[in-house]
Amino acid sequence: MKFIATKELGRLAKWMRILGFDTEYFKEENYSKLKIIALRDERIILTRNTRLARPKGIKLVQIRHDLLNEQLLDVSKVLDLKADKDLMFSRCTICNAVLEPVEKEKIKDKVPEYVFETHSKFIQCPACLRIYWSGTHWGNVEQSLREIGI
Secondary structure: OEEEEEHHHHHHHHHHHHOOOEEEEEOOOOHHHHHHHHHHHOEEEEEOOOOOOOOOOOOEEEOOOOOHHHHHHHHHHHHOOOOOOOOOOOEOOOOOOEOEEEOHHHHHHHOOHHHHHHOOOEEEOOOOOOEEEOOHHHHHHHHHHHHHOO
């Protein structure tokens, strides 16, 4: 499943990426363009905008809550989504590209010294070059998902 989140759902878009879902973040006001992208790329629209008409031939999930945990639960319930540990942390939270393993020696000067010394596996975004590693945030995400129930 692929998604496109409207401008008021930036945190949700980031978390969908953390969960491994291909999620574009649409920051514009041009809803005609949004619908074209959703149709062309077969993306499900995630929006809080109640004025956005349900387009024919495009799936749209109306997010009704303000809090992120409740938004994730909305998406999970409507689409029967479950978190898959194998997919988590497989996409860049910034640009949505699929992350790739990178040799530790190649990123020595690009991460804090302590991180370099205490971690053996790193992944990198091929588009924006951001580097990721398994830090405490990975466990925090898993704990949050357990609390939410997805």
